[in-house]
Amino acid sequence: MDTQDTPGYCSDLTLSYGRQKSAIRELFEYGKKISRDKGPEQVFDFSIGNPSVPPPRQVEEAFCSLLAKESPLALHGYTSAPGDPAVRRAIAGQLNRDYQTAYDESNLYLTCGAAAALSSTFRALTVTGKENEFIAIAPYFPEYKCFVEGHGARLVPVPSSLPDLDIPLEGIDNAITSSTRAVIINSPNNPSGKLYREPELQALGSLLGKKSQECGHPIFIVSDEPYRELVYDGRKTPFIPPIYPNTIVCYSYSKALSMPGERIGYVLVPPELNHHARDIYDAIAGAARSLGYVCAPSLIQRVVGLCADVKPDMTVYDLNRRILFDGLTVAGYRCIKPEGAFYLFVEAPEGKAKIFSEYAKTNYNLLIVPSESFGFPGYLRISYCVSTERIQSSLPLFAECLKKYER
Amino acid sequence: MDTQDTPGYCSDLTLSYGRQKSAIRELFEYGKKISRDKGPEQVFDFSIGNPSVPPPRQVEEAFCSLLAKESPLALHGYTSAPGDPAVRRAIAGQLNRDYQTAYDESNLYLTCGAAAALSSTFRALTVTGKENEFIAIAPYFPEYKCFVEGHGARLVPVPSSLPDLDIPLEGIDNAITSSTRAVIINSPNNPSGKLYREPELQALGSLLGKKSQECGHPIFIVSDEPYRELVYDGRKTPFIPPIYPNTIVCYSYSKALSMPGERIGYVLVPPELNHHARDIYDAIAGAARSLGYVCAPSLIQRVVGLCADVKPDMTVYDLNRRILFDGLTVAGYRCIKPEGAFYLFVEAPEGKAKIFSEYAKTNYNLLIVPSESFGFPGYLRISYCVSTERIQSSLPLFAECLKKYER
Numbered sequence: 001m002d003t004q005d006t007p008g009y010c011s012d013l014t015l016s017y018g019r020q021k022s023a024i025r026e027l028f029e030y031g032k033k034i035s036r037d038k039g040p041e042q043v044f045d046f047s048i049g050n051p052s053v054p055p056p057r058q059v060e061e062a063f064c065s066l067l068a069k070e071s072p073l074a075l076h077g078y079t080s081a082p083g084d085p086a087v088r089r090a091i092a093g094q095l096n097r098d099y100q101t102a103y104d105e106s107n108l109y110l111t112c113g114a115a116a117a118l119s120s121t122f123r124a125l126t127v128t129g130k131e132n133e134f135i136a137i138a139p140y141f142p143e144y145k146c147f148v149e150g151h152g153a154r155l156v157p158v159p160s161s162l163p164d165l166d167i168p169l170e171g172i173d174n175a176i177t178s179s180t181r182a183v184i185i186n187s188p189n190n191p192s193g194k195l196y197r198e199p200e201l202q203a204l205g206s207l208l209g210k211k212s213q214e215c216g217h218p219i220f221i222v223s224d225e226p227y228r229e230l231v232y233d234g235r236k237t238p239f240i241p242p243i244y245p246n247t248i249v250c251y252s253y254s255k256a257l258s259m260p261g262e263r264i265g266y267v268l269v270p271p272e273l274n275h276h277a278r279d280i281y282d283a284i285a286g287a288a289r290s291l292g293y294v295c296a297p298s299l300i301q302r303v304v305g306l307c308a309d310v311k312p313d314m315t316v317y318d319l320n321r322r323i324l325f326d327g328l329t330v331a332g333y334r335c336i337k338p339e340g341a342f343y344l345f346v347e348a349p350e351g352k353a354k355i356f357s358e359y360a361k362t363n364y365n366l367l368i369v370p371s372e373s374f375g376f377p378g379y380l381r382i383s384y385c386v387s388t389e390r391i392q393s394s395l396p397l398f399a400e401c402l403k404k405y406e407r
Numbered sequence: 408m409d410t411q412d413t414p415g416y417c418s419d420l421t422l423s424y425g426r427q428k429s430a431i432r433e434l435f436e437y438g439k440k441i442s443r444d445k446g447p448e449q450v451f452d453f454s455i456g457n458p459s460v461p462p463p464r465q466v467e468e469a470f471c472s473l474l475a476k477e478s479p480l481a482l483h484g485y486t487s488a489p490g491d492p493a494v495r496r497a498i499a500g501q502l503n504r505d506y507q508t509a510y511d512e513s514n515l516y517l518t519c520g521a522a523a524a525l526s527s528t529f530r531a532l533t534v535t536g537k538e539n540e541f542i543a544i545a546p547y548f549p550e551y552k553c554f555v556e557g558h559g560a561r562l563v564p565v566p567s568s569l570p571d572l573d574i575p576l577e578g579i580d581n582a583i584t585s586s587t588r589a590v591i592i593n594s595p596n597n598p599s600g601k602l603y604r605e606p607e608l609q610a611l612g613s614l615l616g617k618k619s620q621e622c623g624h625p626i627f628i629v630s631d632e633p634y635r636e637l638v639y640d641g642r643k644t645p646f647i648p649p650i651y652p653n654t655i656v657c658y659s660y661s662k663a664l665s666m667p668g669e670r671i672g673y674v675l676v677p678p679e680l681n682h683h684a685r686d687i688y689d690a691i692a693g694a695a696r697s698l699g700y701v702c703a704p705s706l707i708q709r710v711v712g713l714c715a716d717v718k719p720d721m722t723v724y725d726l727n728r729r730i731l732f733d734g735l736t737v738a739g740y741r742c743i744k745p746e747g748a749f750y751l752f753v754e755a756p757e758g759k760a761k762i763f764s765e766y767a768k769t770n771y772n773l774l775i776v777p778s779e780s781f782g783f784p785g786y787l788r789i790s791y792c793v794s795t796e797r798i799q800s801s802l803p804l805f806a807e808c809l810k811k812y813e814r
Contacts, residue, residue, distance in 0.1 A: 018688070078455075147697060260485045
C-alpha cells in the first residue's frame, strides 16, 4: 500500500471503516437526493431497515410521564453501568413470563442497542494472544465484520443451505477450528426474513456441544435478536438459551418499539451458561467499559422499563409483506417468503444482483440492495418498512423493470 | 497467572476491567448502604462527580417541546452516524460565537458522551503493528487507562509540576518517544479543579510541534473537556485548537447540562488539524462504527441542539467551593483552590491518602477519594457537587477528623 493510504499516524483499519460507505447507505443517500431534486413521489426507496410504523403509544406515554413525574437529576443522572436495577428487573420479568425462565437483573446488561451489545460481546470473547474466529451464517448483517475485525478477530462466513436458507450444519462443522469462539445466529434474519425452527436449533446445539468438548473450550452462540418480536402468521421465535445453554443474547428495542435512533438494548448472559456465566458477564461489562460505554441512555432505559411487555403491531408490515410477495411473484420474481423481520429476499435475474440493482435504480428509481454485502451473492433485499401505498404503486414498475431487463 | 484467572475462553483484560471496582465506586456503594441502614443524614458522600444542580430549564423545555411537536418516527429514528446535521450546525455555531472559529457540521462527530469520544479517538490513533503510547498528565481521570489499554496501546503518566499542578513540560519532553500518539489534556481537571492558562498551553504546543517534527508524525493533543464550561471567578477556559492546531476536542454535555446519564457529547476535529483532518475524522468515525456506536441517542441529540448555547449556572457550585475551601483551610487542611469543575484536591496528612480516607470513612462517614487511582498519590478528592447544607454540616467533622487523626 502506498503512504497516502497508510498514513502511519492513525489506524488503517478504522480509517477504511470510516471511508467506505455501505451499499445500503449509498442507495439511501441517492434516494434522498432524488427525493429533494424531483419530489419524494419519484423515488421508491426500499433500501433501509428504518421502522415505518410509529412507536406504540405506550412509548410516548412513558416519555411524557417520566418527564412530568420524575426528578430531573435522577432521571438524567448516571445509572449503574449495567443499567437501572428496576429496569433490568422489568425486562427479566418479561423474559420469564414469555419463556418460563428464571432470570433476574444480574443476568442483564443494558447497552446502547444491539450493535453495542455485539461489539462488547465479541471484544469479551476475543482472547489475547490467540487466534479468534467468529462464524457468521451468510447472508448476514454486514456490520458483524467490522465489529469482529475491529477487535482483531476474524469473521468466518458459512453460506446458508439452499433453497430454504436453513442452518448449514455441515458447513459450520467444517468451519469450526480450535480458534472458534462463537457462532452468530440472527433469526428472524436480516436480510432474508428467515426464521429458524426449534429442531434445527437443537441440531446446531448438539453439534456445538460436541465441538466444544473436542476443543476444550465453550463455543458460544451469540444470538443477535433485534427482530425477535417481529414475526408473522402467529409464529413465535424459538428462544435459544433453553435449547443451547452457552448462548449469549444480544437484544435491541430498535425495531420492536420503532426507536432505532435511541440506542437501547441489552446483553443477556443466562445463568445456565455452564459454570462460567459470571466471568462472561464480567468480561462483557469490562469490554463495554473499555469501549467507552458508561451506561445506556438513562431516560431511554426508564422508557424501556415501562414498555418491557409491549409487543409491536405487525398489521402494516404483514400487509406490506403479502402485497409485495404476491405482486413480485406474479410479476415473475422468485422470492423467499419472509417469516419475520421486514425484508423480502429475492433472487436476482441470472444471479446478477449488482447489475440488476443498478438497472432498477437508474431506470425506475427502485432502490433495492444487492446481497453481496451480506456475504451471499445473487439476491436482492427489499425493505418493506415503507407505506403500503408506496409498495402498491411500485408493483407495476417492478413488473416492467424485470420484463425490460430480461429482454 | 493461574488458570482460574485466565480462563482462555474470554479476554483476561476485559474480565479484569469488569471485575475490578474503582475506588470511587466502592466508596459510593458504601455510602448508599449507610444511607439505607442509618439514614441519609448519617453519611457525607463526597465520592462521585454526579451534578447536584438540576438541568437548566431549557433542557426540560426542549424535551417537552420535541416530544409534543416532532413526528415520533423522525424523532426516535436513526440519524446519520456523525449525528443530525442541524444539531451539528447548532454546535458549530456556538463554538464559532464563543471562540471566533469557522467550524461547520463536517468538523463534528456526535458521540455517547466524552467516554465514547475518547475511546473512539484513542482507537483511531492506535496504529496497527506499532507501539502506541498516550501521555496522561497525573492526576488524571482513571478511565483513560482502560480506554487506552483496551485497544492495545499504553498509557504513560507524567506527574504534574508541584506546587500548582502546572503542565510538566520537562516531564512530557522526556516521556515522548517515537511511539507517542497524543498527550491528553483535561482542563479544568478532574480530580484537581486545575485550569491551565494560555501561556503554558502555548509552551506545550511549541514542544509538541518540535517533537512532531523530530518524530516525523504528528503528536496530537486530545483535549478532554467535560468541565470546559464549569469555571469560576469570571475565567474562561482557553480553547486549545487555535493554540495548537493538531488538537482533537472530546466534549461532553454531562456536567454543563447536568445530564450525565444521557450520554451525549462530541469529537471536534478542527479543519486546521494540518493536512490530515479528513483522515483523522474518518478514522474516528470508523473507530466509533466498529466499537458499535451507530449514532448518539437521537432525542438527546435534538435536546442538545436546542440547548447549544445554554451555560451552566455556577452559583451553587461556587458557593460550595468557597465554603469548603475556606472551612477546610481554617481547619488545617492544605487545599488547592479549584478554578473549575467541582472537585477540591486536598493534601493528605503525611501524604497517606488511603489511610486517611479509610479513617475519615470509618470514624466520621466522610467519603473522600484517595488520589492513588488518579495516578498521583498523597491527595484526597472531595466532590462538592452536593447540597450546600451537607457541606456546612460536614465542616466540624472534617475539623475533628484531622485533629483526632494527627493525635
